[in-house]
Amino acid sequence: MSTEIIYQTLAILLGFAGLIWSADRFVASSASIAKNLGMSTMTIGLTIVSLGTSAPEVLVALSASLSDSGSLAMGNALGSNVANIALVLAITAIVAPIPIAKQLFKMEAPFLVGVTALLGLFIFNGELSRLEGLILLLLIPVFLWLVSRTQTGVEQEEIERSEGFKTFAWFIVSLAILIGSANTLVWGAKGVALTLGVSELLIGLTIVAVGTSLPELAASVASALKGHHDIALGNIIGSNIFNIIAVASIPGVVGPLAIDPDILSRDYYVMAGLTALLVIACALTLKRRGSKLGRSFGVVMLSSFCAYYYFLV
Template sequence: MTETIALLVGGLVALLLGGELLVRGAVRLAEKAGVTPLIVGLVIVGFGTSTPELMTSVEAALAGSPSIAWGNIVGSNIVNTLVILGLAALITPVVLRGGSLLRDTGVCLAATGLLVALGWSGWHGAWIGVAMLAALIAYIARCYRDERVVVPEAVHTAAYDRQQALEMTDRQLHRTEGGWWRAVALLIVGLAMLMAGARFLVTGAIDVATIAGLSETIIGLTIVAIGTSLPELVTSVVAARRGEGEIAFGNVVGSNIYNILGIGGATMLLSPAGVPPDLFPLDLGVALATAFIILVVAIAWRRFGRLAGALLVTAYAAYVATLLAMPSPVAV
């Protein structure tokens, strides 16, 4: 058991540090190559901040544990919406001004609906992964076009808010000291740590499932999902503490979109197994319900107050309690 805990903790630490180094190296490399700041933010930072979830899900799928891979994706979105957005709202009321809210929350709901459809139908295949990645690229292209339009008091896209949230917490993101070799070194070391961290975390998660007699799906939905969502938790909480509740909200919505279309697409492409049926209807249903709730609240009320934050966090506690109370097959 001690070795299992060491694998879990070591894997999470390596993932978090590796993701940070990878993003720093990639950003510096792109800026030295003359890539525009907007592309850096929407593409490099957007994908880079999702690398812990990406590497973990891909590693789990390739290791023959798709339940951990897809549980991580679905669980991360549930954690983002109920825990991270809930904590941000508890810190400071999240007031939304409109603008791109309908598009971003609508894309998030549509992507979640697609995931539910895949879980219900059992459809799978590399072509579905390609289609999901293409949908993410189309979304980013639309965000790029919208961000280039200079409009007074414009509301930024969720993808842009991800960059802003990260910049609030990582003051070293745009450091220019050192040559190309330092940026490349950060990139390589970060990638190596991510690969090792994903391997350790998945191995530890499988061991926990075996020892505790829980399904790999539950482990993916809880321990793995919470661990890989820590970067979003930190960035959203920092944004909320600085009174930037709208950026915290955009960070959550943007993360959910990248998780489903980007990580889900890559997972389906590299290991084209279907979404595990035991995620349907409870877990996928909760993910869909939370995506629908944030769309309705964002459009109708445009505000998440402290009461709403408390309800979101309480809902997550009830969800986890329901998971643990359900009969679960012993992991093998």
């Protein structure tokens, strides 16, 4: 085994360790900030937490696009959305079944469906142009404004109030470690994969997508175990929205990007299908009062994720 492979393996292990430690601190400080500022936990899950845990995808997309590796960036965006639903949310639901808040269907769920359909419309011709990428990017302030409007007055979960400066300091430190750990893990995993001759798109859809989704996994599971279900679900919905408008848009803005045929014939439809299944499952769960997005949903989604990755590999 070469020295480089040893370093890459160590990076993977250190990345996992950093994610596990920082996720707990990140969720606790995020929930406290929500309480201190009078924000609902759903709002902070949809904005601060989802933006923070989507930062690795944004950094990877920008770096890849500037390095003329737009397919890796697009694969990262689509693959992360698949992983967020069929891996992150699935494991979270298995560990701690999630109740659904009806406020989710005021704007957030329809917005996710809308931007997913818009991305499909943009890439249908086999290219994501600069104008199309810019349109997606400009939806970021629109989404943040809509969240602030629809989540105003939403009942909050009971969260312990903390000292403002100390809480904010922990939030910044834990977010930095969370992002750094994810990047360290991705660097190690990508290095190992490249030695095996794996394609750029496949790396983006698998190793990079799962690696950059690990902050969502760590934050969502930690949130659910602490009883902050709105943060857990809001994190997934918000992250998937940002993966489209803030991650998938970047290679188009830098590009334009020629879309790999496999994305059009396979990967986009898998992401769109899982998004539709998530919204339908949430709607059906909400219709049955007192029920939760539970272990059966988690098992079905996790099985779908394994089947998709088996097909890819």
